[in-house]
Amino acid sequence: MIVLKKFKNIVLWLPFVIFVCVLSTYILANFYGPYHQYWASQSLENIQERSIASSIGDLEYDAYRDYFFQNQFNKYINYKIESEIWSSNKEQSTSEITSAYSQAIKETLEGENASENSLAQVFQRHTLKTFIKKMRSHLKSKSNASGELQIDIHFIPQFEQTLNYNTEHSTNNLVNVDQFNLKRELEYKEKTISEQILNSKIPSSHSRYQYNGGTISIVLNLEKEGSTEIRFRRFFKANSMTEPDLNIRSKEFKVTMFHSVSSKESDNDYITVDLIKNYNTQEDTIEKDKVMIHLGKILPSIKESGVWVKKLSDTNKTPTITNDFYIHGRYSAPSENLKVKMKVDTLVYSLKDREFLKESKYFIKITSRDPASTNPYREREILKENFRLNTIPEVIKKLELGHFLYSKQEGDL
Numbered sequence: 001m002i003v004l005k006k007f008k009n010i011v012l013w014l015p016f017v018i019f020v021c022v023l024s025t026y027i028l029a030n031f032y033g034p035y036h037q038y039w040a041s042q043s044l045e046n047i048q049e050r051s052i053a054s055s056i057g058d059l060e061y062d063a064y065r066d067y068f069f070q071n072q073f074n075k076y077i078n079y080k081i082e083s084e085i086w087s088s089n090k091e092q093s094t095s096e097i098t099s100a101y102s103q104a105i106k107e108t109l110e111g112e113n114a115s116e117n118s119l120a121q122v123f124q125r126h127t128l129k130t131f132i133k134k135m136r137s138h139l140k141s142k143s144n145a146s147g148e149l150q151i152d153i154h155f156i157p158q159f160e161q162t163l164n165y166n167t168e169h170s171t172n173n174l175v176n177v178d179q180f181n182l183k184r185e186l187e188y189k190e191k192t193i194s195e196q197i198l199n200s201k202i203p204s205s206h207s208r209y210q211y212n213g214g215t216i217s218i219v220l221n222l223e224k225e226g227s228t229e230i231r232f233r234r235f236f237k238a239n240s241m242t243e244p245d246l247n248i249r250s251k252e253f254k255v256t257m258f259h260s261v262s263s264k265e266s267d268n269d270y271i272t273v274d275l276i277k278n279y280n281t282q283e284d285t286i287e288k289d290k291v292m293i294h295l296g297k298i299l300p301s302i303k304e305s306g307v308w309v310k311k312l313s314d315t316n317k318t319p320t321i322t323n324d325f326y327i328h329g330r331y332s333a334p335s336e337n338l339k340v341k342m343k344v345d346t347l348v349y350s351l352k353d354r355e356f357l358k359e360s361k362y363f364i365k366i367t368s369r370d371p372a373s374t375n376p377y378r379e380r381e382i383l384k385e386n387f388r389l390n391t392i393p394e395v396i397k398k399l400e401l402g403h404f405l406y407s408k409q410e411g412d413l
Contacts, residue, residue: 059275059291059351062403063232066211067155079213082154084301085309088147094309100138101151107134128218129286132228132279136220145222152301153216154193157200194298194320197235198266208400209236209271217301226282229289232275235298237268241325241399248329248398250390253340253383257328258399260296266322272299273404288351291405295344296323327395331383339368340383347392349405356392 067079087097108131139145191199197213204210214234221227241260248255260269272294279286298320324343331338345361364380364387396402 079155084152086150097309104134149220151218157213226280228279230277234273255329259326261324270322291349293347295325337370341365
């Protein structure tokens with residue numbers, strides 16, 4: 001009787017046990033497997049990213065990510081890649097330069113098997129250094145190769161209208177939307193790269209700084225073997241640069257307000273960020289040089305003399321001013337109390353010395369002082385030095401610009 005009762009209990013629980021086993025199997029097969037694979041792939045991707053970043057540097061890797069893996073806003077914005085070449089030697093054959101350029105690119109990509117590797121892996125193998133060496137080699141084989149050569153690789157935003165039925169409409173003789181375009185095409189003037197950046201229809205996001213194109217510039221000094229400058233230039237739309245009621249304190253200086261004043265040329269504020277490195281071809285080393293942050297500007301590639309061997313459009317000679325950025329604050333010392341308004345133009349940070357350099361540009365206006373000064377020039381010099389050494393790092397933190405300056409190993413200073 002007892003055995004029969006136990007058997008009945010087992011029979012009653014058996015369907016539930018089978019259900020639990022089936023459910024567990026389903027969960028393991030359909031959730032755990034993909035979950036494990038997903039995080040395994042993420043871990044592998046992170047390892048690859050760290051490996052690449054360590055080989056070329058965090059700051060350079062971040063620049064490559066902006067250039068090649070930027071947010072396209074569901075294909076609303078696309079980035080076309082164009083190149084320009086400038087030479088200081090007006091007597092050198094332009095066909096020789098373009099031939100050397102094309103040959104260096106072809107040999108570099110063939111050597112890297114670019115078709116079989118991701119773009120990130122190609123850059124990990126120092127493709128840029130290989131290209132520079134080959135370009136130098138081809139140019140030096142020419143009889144009159146001398147002076148400086150600058151190669152600009154531009155990443156230009158362009159609006160992609162996916163819902164465009166012009167082609168379909170044009171097949172209908174009654175509705176040919178392109179028949180009025182001839183006059184417009186004849187009168188069309190190619191916009192400068194700065195104008196294309198400024199007029200791009202990039203959607204706003206929650207990011208404080210939105211990437212909107214850039215330029216990689218390679219400057220070869222053909223008369224100095226070990227000298228090649230590489231400049232990674234990026235343009236960012238800057239959101240929310242005005243901040244009232246601040247209380248940022250540094251040694252003897254207190255920042256009370258950030259104030260951005262937009263120009264008539266632009267509806268948006270912009271900054272230009274330059275990461276500059278020097279490549280020594282003799283020692284095969286790339287040295288970190290500096291980062292320059294230009295507030296309120298879209299900077300063009302300017303060359304005053306020489307010849308553009310390969311040129312996209314009219315080169316605008318001056319920066320495009322989008323806004324002026326001001327810092328308001330007070331300087332308090334035992335002997336004086338000053339109210340200050342400062343226009344910040346360019347901040348220059350040395351990656352070697354890990355400090356802001358004197359070539360940073362900012363203009364100081366003292367709006368009130370107590371007591372009256374007997375030496376205004378000395379007063380301004382003290383303010384400039386104090387601001388450079390003590391206040392700029394705090395301003396960088398508040399403006400969230402640190403990731404442009406400091407590698408992940410350094411952290412924010």
